[in-house]
Amino acid sequence: MDPDRRWLFGDQLGPHFLDGPDQPVLMVESMSVLGAHRYHRAKLHLVLSAMRHRAAELGERCDYRRASSFAAGVEEARVAHEKLSTVHPTSRSSLAAARALTDEVLAPRGFCSAFEDFTAWAEGRTSLRMEEFYRAQRRRLGVLMRGGDPEGGRWNFDSENRTPPPRGQSTLSLSEPWSPTEDGIDEEVRADLDSWERDGTVRSVGRDDVRRFAVTRDEAMAALDHFLRYRLRTFGSYEDAMMSGDWTMSHSLLSVPLNLGLLHPLEVVDAAVLEYQAGRAPLNAVEGLVRQLIGWRDYTWHTYWQTGPDYTKENALDAREPLPEWWEELDPSQVDAACMADVLTSVRDHGWTHHIPRLMVLGSWALQRGLDPAALNSWFRRVFVDGFTWVMPANVIGMSQYADGGRFATKPYTSGGAYIDRMSDYCGQCPYSPKVRTGPDACPFTAGYWAFLDRHRPRFAGNHRMKPMIGNLDRLKDLPLVRQEVVTRGTAPP
Ligand SMILES: Cc1cc2nc3c(=O)[nH]c(=O)nc-3n(C[C@H](O)[C@H](O)[C@H](O)COP(=O)(O)OP(=O)(O)OC[C@H]3O[C@@H](n4cnc5c(N)ncnc54)[C@H](O)[C@@H]3O)c2cc1C
Ligand code: SF4
Structure with a gap:
């Protein structure tokens, strides 16, 4: 037949x-x-x-x-x-x-677990935390396991994966990330898009840069190989670090070929585990990558289907501010906060920035200023090259904006400027100071952090992870000033 x-x-x-x-x-x-x-x-x-x-x-x-x-x-x-x-x-x-x-x-094919696997794991549980799902995936798939125990005796190496960027240099000094050579098909696509934009059939935002990501199976395999060879070793240690001269750091840039279905996530996992077994990559790096792929990526996929269509409308913190025009237009010239301007530049030029700028710069800024989570979800999906419908809700509504009231995150992901200062080289180039929360030098993240806590004090007073910070609010004599300044801080044109 x-x-x-x-x-x-x-x-x-x-x-x-x-x-x-x-x-x-x-x-x-x-x-x-x-x-x-x-x-x-x-x-x-x-x-x-x-x-x-x-x-x-x-x-x-x-x-x-x-x-x-x-x-x-x-x-x-x-x-x-x-x-x-x-x-x-x-x-x-x-x-x-x-x-x-x-x-x-x-049945779906691009993930490491079937719907039935997730349902079987979730059955009878009162809390569906990613960490527990990830451990179950490791056991079920037998990835980085020694008998019933995790390789290296620990399920995660987070404490080793928070190294600040090296001081005195503006990049990690790795070889350039893999990049493709455009061909006739790219030329034809560019001509079609130009023509459709001229006649109004299609509208776009962001720069039309040379193509940076893999779009064929061969290119995806080449990008994977390059990542394993040149970046995996430092992926773990510098997973959370940001540097103004290094847009990719040690990240894989594989989300595009993965989300286009060109690579299967288990291929990437198997290849990375082989690097560990051959002694070419340390456990903290390989475990960190495995966690993203069989843990976060699958968890995000299942939560899209489990939470239903109304999940993106959840708004537990009653955040109603529209997205500023400079977000919609990807216009860093309207921003003088060095970290935000650099991250927005990367989004404008590449449609991509790594996880920590998404979470702790863009997401944290939005959370502190009460931007509407549904509008933000749509923005991330439209302007990120790896933004597909299924991947957004858990990352944006859940993890980044706490709009579901804490179903996925035990506390909101937001911080003052001190975190960004520790994990990046931005603050030295910024007109603001991460230590200051009011006055002309006040850091928008530091002011924003305290204003956010103050606004949501009743909600977080009972959260054991937030209690100490809420307690610190009472010691701030300048709280009324913090509240006034936070809205426009950081956005004056330079
Ligand atoms: C607010 C916010 C928005 C995000 N939007 C997207 C998005 O639109 N598309 C997307 O694929 N990822 C998204 N992520 C997750 C993550 O930031 C990207 O997958 C990652 O930055 C892509 O770059 P990379 O391929 O170099 O990833 P690496 O850091 O090299 O990680 C390897 C792979 O792990 C997977 N992965 C890692 N973290 C996650 C996660 N939280 N959820 C799902 N997969 C993950 C990706 O497939 C990624 O390619 C978002 C995270 C946040 C906080
Ligand atoms: S001082 Fe504040 S706004 Fe400036 S780079 Fe540091 S964290 Fe960002």
Whole structure:
């Protein structure tokens, strides 16, 4: 019997989404999806380039259509093909389309655990903390385990993974991160995007830089290999550090090929564990990476489906401020806080910045100023090159904004300038001082931190992790001034 034709969504581009070397494929470039939001230009480029590269690889096996919508593209194709199947897509809207338009929706393939694994783990638990899920994943998958015990006798090496950046230098001095060479397909994508932007079909934000991320399977394998060889060793120690001259630090830049489905996360895990076993990478680095992939990434995936469509509307801290225009426009010239300006520059130029700037600069700023969490969730999804619907809610609504009232995080992730000063080289270049909370030198994060605690004092007074900080509020004589200054601090044009 002829195999089904497989409808591949734009984030299902690796070999594991097909059932054999001869399976015919359908791909649909939907203009309504591309034009639905004002995405980062680099993100539009990456998705289109990845889809078109995949179609070129598949050659005649692939029926590639550009259509006004998924439905229009698939319905046109249905005339020509008999049976159509698809792998479980990664968003509710795509799942609805898959159910309506195909004969069969297969189980998801791009993660390390099935829905059933998560349900079995969650059953009977009152709290669904990531750390417990991660340990269960390690046991179930047998990753970095010695018998029933974790490799090295500990489940995590967090205490070794908080090294501040080396002083007296502006980069980690690693070799340049892997980067691709653009080809004719990129050229065609760029020309199409230019033309669609001119006629208003598509709108974008951010710079149209050269392509920085992998969009084919071969490129993804090359990027993985480069990361293992040159960056994995220091990934653990400098996981949380930020440097103004080093936009990637020791991070892998693999979220794009992973989220496009070009790499399976277990491939990355297995390859990293081999580096450890061969003595080429230390345990704190490899465990740190494994935690992100089988822990955080899968946990984020399952929580998207478990929490339901209303989760992104949760707003436990009643945060209602709209996103400032300089966020929407990715305009660092409106910001004079050195850390925020640098992070926003990276988002403008690359559509990417690593985890700590997302959490402790962008997210913390938004939390302190009460920006609307749903608007922020949408912003992260639109302007980050790795921002896909499923990955946002746990990271933005849960971890970063505490908008679910603490379902995923035991306390809000926010800090004063002292944390940023310890973990970066930004403060030396800033007009503000991390130690100061009022007056012309006051650091927006330090002022913002105290103002945030003050605003939410009743909620956090009973939280045992927040109690000491809430107690410190009563010692601040200048609290009324802190409250007044926080809103606009850090945003005066230079
Ligand atoms: C506010 C906020 C927004 C985020 N938005 C996204 C997003 O849109 N897309 C996205 O893939 N990740 C997101 N993350 C998680 C994380 O910041 C990125 O996965 C990571 O920075 C991508 O860079 P990298 O590939 O170099 O990652 P590395 O630091 O090298 O980590 C390796 C891999 O682990 C996975 N990973 C690590 N942390 C997480 C996490 N918290 N959730 C899911 N996967 C994780 C990613 O696949 C990543 O490629 C967000 C985190 C925060 C706090
Ligand atoms: S002083 Fe404050 S605003 Fe300036 S870089 Fe340091 S933390 Fe950021």
